[in-house]
Amino acid sequence: MTVAVPPAGGGGLPGRSSGSGLADVIDTILDKGLVIDAYVRVSLVGIEILTIDVRVVVASVDTYLRFAEAVNRLDLASQQQGLPDLLSSAPQKIAHGKSKGVAQGVLEAAGEKLQDLMASYAEEPAPRTRRRQREED
Amino acid sequence: MTGSTRQSGAGDRAEAPPRNTACYVYGILPEDVEISEDAVGVGDPPGRVKIIRHGEIAALVSDVDVDRPLGRAQDLVAHEQLLDEAAAEVPVLPLRFGAVMTTPEAVVEELLAPHHDSFAAALKQIEGRAQFVLKARYAEQPVLVEVLTENAEARQLRDRIRQLPEEVTRNERIRLGELITQIIAAKREADTRAVVERFEPVTVGAVVRDPSHERDAAHVAFLVENDRQADFERAVGELRSEWGDRVEVRLLGPMAPYDFVTT
Numbered sequence: 001m002t003v004a005v006p007p008a009g010g011g012g013l014p015g016r017s018s019g020s021g022l023a024d025v026i027d028t029i030l031d032k033g034l035v036i037d038a039y040v041r042v043s044l045v046g047i048e049i050l051t052i053d054v055r056v057v058v059a060s061v062d063t064y065l066r067f068a069e070a071v072n073r074l075d076l077a078s079q080q081q082g083l084p085d086l087l088s089s090a091p092q093k094i095a096h097g098k099s100k101g102v103a104q105g106v107l108e109a110a111g112e113k114l115q116d117l118m119a120s121y122a123e124e125p126a127p128r129t130r131r132r133q134r135e136e137d
Numbered sequence: 138m139t140g141s142t143r144q145s146g147a148g149d150r151a152e153a154p155p156r157n158t159a160c161y162v163y164g165i166l167p168e169d170v171e172i173s174e175d176a177v178g179v180g181d182p183p184g185r186v187k188i189i190r191h192g193e194i195a196a197l198v199s200d201v202d203v204d205r206p207l208g209r210a211q212d213l214v215a216h217e218q219l220l221d222e223a224a225a226e227v228p229v230l231p232l233r234f235g236a237v238m239t240t241p242e243a244v245v246e247e248l249l250a251p252h253h254d255s256f257a258a259a260l261k262q263i264e265g266r267a268q269f270v271l272k273a274r275y276a277e278q279p280v281l282v283e284v285l286t287e288n289a290e291a292r293q294l295r296d297r298i299r300q301l302p303e304e305v306t307r308n309e310r311i312r313l314g315e316l317i318t319q320i321i322a323a324k325r326e327a328d329t330r331a332v333v334e335r336f337e338p339v340t341v342g343a344v345v346r347d348p349s350h351e352r353d354a355a356h357v358a359f360l361v362e363n364d365r366q367a368d369f370e371r372a373v374g375e376l377r378s379e380w381g382d383r384v385e386v387r388l389l390g391p392m393a394p395y396d397f398v399t400t
Contacts, residue, residue: 030234035233129166130173
């Protein structure tokens with residue numbers, strides 16, 4: 001009896017090829033695009049901190065230590081190198097445990113932190129823009 | 138759906154906005170576009186999106202309350218989503234997040250009128266084209282194994298770190314991490330160059346972005362003709378299967394040509 005009606009515009013949206021997270025959005029719209037001197041900027045909340053974190057994440061001591069840690073925990077078996085002593089005691093996949101994502105960027109952490117904020121937005125109806133009378137050609 | 142406290146009615150003729158309201162500008166489009174009634178933008182509640190026309194061009198705008206800070210996750214996403222969905226249909230010159238002008242008149246007098254000709258020309262240039270962003274990232278384990286295999290100093294440092302207690306190897310660990318970062322940066326440079334060259338036949342422009350992660354293999358914005366989009370996506374698929382588990386490849390888009398507009 002009841003018919004499940006998909007939300008308006010369902011299926012017909014021009015594709016975003018893959019889900020782009022908040023981190024991707026930040027990468028794009030805070031850093032790129034036209035800037036015109038004439039406009040007045042209103043206050044921005046939280047953005048400066050996020051973007052600063054993004055810059056720092058490449059090549060900091062913290063990054064170095066995380067890389068070193070990841071290497072230290074690397075499963076030696078996958079390296080085709082003879083290090084018998086260490087190997088014999090640890091055939092299990094050490095590298096999948098604690099070190100998983102050990103070198104993950106601050107950017108992703110920031111994205112995750114704000115993910116709950118994103119949840120509500122996903123429901124909103126999709127806006128559309130189109131050209132007037134372009135169908136004729 | 139519309140802000141109950143604002144007096145902005147449904148009419149799109151020039152109405153005097155309340156004093157604490159300003160005009161948030163998303164981007165520049167050709168004059169002959171239409172926006173659907175339910176399009177919403179930044180702000181809380183989200184402002185209804187309107188079009189301000191001048192000559193051959195138009196600005197995509199919405200009212201925004203200047204007393205309320207902008208920059209929540211929803212605002213960022215609303216800005217990009219509106220522009221990207223527009224860009225899938227019509228040429229759009231995206232403005233950077235946060236462009237707010239005092240009134241609709243100011244949008245015409247200070248933005249559209251003075252730049253009319255260059256905006257119109259730029260819109261013609263991007264007609265039928267959209268941006269894609271390729272994000273490629275080395276998988277952690279494979280790239281670290283590669284680094285250790287290729288570099289003797291890294292192997293020695295790793296061995297030393299393993300043999301000694303953690304408290305005495307801080308310098309070695311920093312040196313090892315720095316070395317890994319440098320080697321990955323060199324790989325990134327080579328892979329990025331290869332990616333740009335590889336896609337040259339199916340794209341009309343490429344802008345290399347700064348890496349956003351220490352394991353980035355390539356981070357490149359491409360401008361793609363709409364009728365080459367399938368070829369481009371096929372080429373990305375080929376790259377993805379060639380790289381296999383070594384590199385994770387993501388493709389974003391179509392989106393507005395953020396990386397290809399300059400002031």
